[in-house]
Amino acid sequence: MKTYISPWPQTAALPPFPRTVSVLGATGSIGASALKVMARHKDKFTVTALAGGRNAKRLAKLAVEFRPEFTALLTDEAAREFKSLLPSDYSPKILVGPEAYVTLATLPQADLILSSIVGAAGFPPTLAAARAGKVIALANKESLVLGGHIIRKACHESGAVILPVDSEHNALFQGLLGHSSEDGLHKLILTASGGPFRGRNRAFLKTVTRDQALAHPNWSMGAKISIDSASLMNKGLEVIEACHLYGVSVDQVDVVVHPQSIVHSLVEFADGSQIAHLGQPDMQIPIAHCMCFPERVTLDVKRLNLAEVATLTFEKPDKSAFPCLRLAFEAFQAGPSHPTVLNAANEVAVDLFLKERIHFLDIPAMIERALSDHAPIPVDTPEAILDLDREVRAQVRGRA
Structure with a gap:
């Protein structure tokens, strides 16, 4: 395609x-x-x-x-x-x-x-x-x-x-330059920091507070995206985004947890080689790359010194403790209307969590119920998408 x-x-x-x-x-x-x-x-x-x-x-x-x-x-x-x-x-x-x-x-x-x-x-x-x-x-x-x-x-x-x-998609962009979707691309690998609760189990996640969820270990972000990062929904949304940006199937997108946030994503080709983009976790870098493309400019950011970083680690995401990532994969596979439901339910649930009206694990529970209640519908126009978005928001808020 x-x-x-x-x-x-x-x-x-x-x-x-x-x-x-x-x-x-x-x-x-x-x-x-x-x-x-x-x-x-x-x-x-x-x-x-x-x-x-x-x-x-x-x-x-x-x-x-x-x-x-x-x-x-x-x-x-x-x-x-x-x-x-x-x-x-x-x-x-x-x-x-x-x-x-x-x-x-x-x-x-x-x-x-x-x-x-x-x-x-x-x-x-x-x-x-x-x-x-x-x-x-x-x-x-x-x-x-x-x-x-x-x-x-x-x-x-x-x-x-x-x-x-987005740092992850900008990394993929740079890794793919000079290639095309028909030119030996095998897989896109998105990295995730794991957020503030990496390695924690569901028993712990039942107790987390708003302030704990907002405290991202590597990135300075707004409230909504910080909660999405804590739940791994941010990475789920990025999976769907990658499919649309690069014209690939969801089976060609993978996620790996990389807590240092130095490797921003990787592209794997048919010959087994992988191209990774490395850099400090500073959003000025991908922003400047886009705004000045195809030129590169100097920035007031700390230079990456791998000897100082010393160790880069990678692990599989825990989709049991963090089901939002699984739900995003499932939503994209279910059809074009399901991602709208996923996003609307998530935005309402995150807002309720930030207002301390629900618990952290209620976020994926509310999203999963919205998805299970949804029957696929055509979303061929912006009006259809926005109507569905409003409908789902009202339904999810009505259940809170």
């Missing part, structure tokens, strides 16, 4: 420098790292738009620094606060609501879109950017989990290119 998304973009179609960037999710951890890269390489980027959810104070600080023409927030209240924090000599256009993100994703002057919104909310703007033929630096894996088949089609029709920001 021909792949229309990375890792085989037409480099001639990529915009020249300086690249005009629209940042969706500017106030999150990915957005912060991306803006740090752009601040270091001001000759390569112009920020035309920043979207910041409800974090008016943080967005105002960034807007004053980068002076984008467009900004967006999710609520009128946040927009009013944001406007009150701006200096008198700066008046950007302020858009409000989820539809504002779609607008920023399709601005004619924006030739590179960083999609780093958390959760299913990232699907509409990512799809809009794909339909508009943009270069998309994708950090929102849920977009492909929900509608990877639709986004692939949109990229094929418009000429859009997706460059993967």
Whole structure:
């Protein structure tokens, strides 16, 4: 099957420098790292738009620094606060609501879109950017989990290119450059840190607290992705994302636990050789690789010294103690509507856990019930996907 998304973009179609960037999710951890890269390489980027959810104070600080023409927030209240924090000599256009993100994703002057919104909310703007033929630096894996088949089609029709920001998929991207899905590819191997509860059994997991689950040993991330990492759902979503990005079957994707987070993923070829990508666990590295592709730039990150690291270890994931990973494999195999159910149930369950209304092991239990209750349905349109997403969320919340 021909792949229309990375890792085989037409480099001639990529915009020249300086690249005009629209940042969706500017106030999150990915957005912060991306803006740090752009601040270091001001000759390569112009920020035309920043979207910041409800974090008016943080967005105002960034807007004053980068002076984008467009900004967006999710609520009128946040927009009013944001406007009150701006200096008198700066008046950007302020858009409000989820539809504002779609607008920023399709601005004619924006030739590179960083999609780093958390959760299913990232699907509409990512799809809009794909339909508009943009270069998309994708950090929102849920977009492909929900509608990877639709986004692939949109990229094929418009000429859009997706460059993967997730450290694991960026590692696969780099390992696959120069090859194709028909060129001896055998397997994609995603690495997982194992999160804060690696090696723990279900008896222990029954007792874990919100704060314990948020304390990731290697990465600094937002709350939702930190919980997903603790449950291994993050890796499950990445399995589905890999299938859509690289046009492979789920049988060609494997997961190995690597607690040091130095090897970010591996590509195995038909001859038995494997290509691994190594680097410090710093998101500036994959972000800069996508935003500057095909060039590489210097970054303010600690250099990897393998003698200091000394030991790299690998082990199989415990799918019994962490069933979310198993559920993701099963959802993708079950049909195109099941990953939408998986993601919706997970987002609701994680939200309930963060609000301390359910226990940690209730997360996979709620997801498994939602999947078992679901009968496959056609999801050939974005509207069908979003309708199913809303329906599942309501059902899962109703049972909490």
